Amino acid sequence: MSNETRTSAAKKPTLVQPTGPATRQRLVESARYLFWERGFAGTSMADLLAHAKVNSGSFYHFFDSKEALLREVLETYRDALHPMVVEPAFATTPEPIERIFAILAGYRERILMTDAQYGCPIGRLALEIDPENRPAHKLIAENFAGWIDAVRDCLAAAPLPPGTDIDALATYVLAVMEGGVMLSRSYASVDPYDRTVKALREHFRLLIPPAP
Template sequence: MPDPIHEIPPEKPKPDLPPTRERIVLAALRLFQEQGFTATGVSTILREAGVNSGSMYHYFDSKEDLLRACLQWYIEHLEPIVMAPQKAATPGDPVERIFTLLDWYRQGLVQMNCTLGCPVGNLALECSDQYPLVRELIDRNFENWAAEIERWLDEAGDRLPGDLDRKSLSKFVLTVMEGGVMQARAHKSIEPFDASVAVLRDYTDRLLVEAAAKKKSRGGSGGGKAR
């Protein structure tokens, strides 16, 4: 047996599970999405996280405080989990990237057999009226989501009409996603989601065609591709 004092310590001396607080948040994230906030009991969260009541109330003032931590988690993970993969998949075409993003939500929905849906959207309808601080965090989630889309629309430059209201359209993309997810869950089929995205595609194509035509008539280098 080697002398423990001279053992070289491993780089990660703690191969532990994530710290208690994070385990609680991760369990709550999953359960709130599966069952909703009200329908999820604190005791279930504790059991799934493998944690005791005293630990949870050490880190969080209340169940609502834990919910706020979950929404903060979504804010912090929007870029790395949701947006960055789409930028990597569609680096050169910010308009097409919007549909790559919508297809990412589509895949999640299909994978879950049209259950669960958008966790923030679910909480928006369940909790916005009753918990003002929660509503603010949901709002910030939506604002950040739409702000990213708006940057993509800006990035498209003159491929889109110059007088296009990019801020409204960015919110509209979120509207299409959330509305499509809602109907897909109710219909237990991806079809209403696809139908909604197809209409958005048609609209976008018309915007691209219009911008290309104006560019051409002004003596631009040529019409861009519509897709």
């Protein structure tokens, strides 16, 4: 081998694909975005790798399948619920019922910020993921349960009539949010969401009599 050839070989860059925590985090964040934008089935492995700027070797270093990455995404949503959704809403008011409406107001902001294209990522995955994928649906249920628990805590502190089924009422509040978000996306308008939240407020007005 000539000196020139040796020099060229020495200068040739070596591609080293990072496999540290930052790479794993990029994969999770890319999956969160793409699963929300395109759905789980509509996101290919090629899409994930391109968006996260990693190769397949790095992917399989952390996850053995796209389904495994989905479970990681669902766990991050579950763990982020309180710090990202509940606590900021609760910080705006000490009143338990108003805290519920503060959570709902946060979703209204998301609808407005996305020109009514926002869709609850958990609700979307709940409808899309095959019912036989029980590990994923277990995590989806945990996400919903965390949301319901936060609302239940508010209801437990509110002056509701004796005998009120707060578990059922908290689940109903979740259904109002999910349904309102879905309708607003379909109608490309925040109006359906506003109407559902307005009806919920009237429901609470009838439940809780005014103070003497």
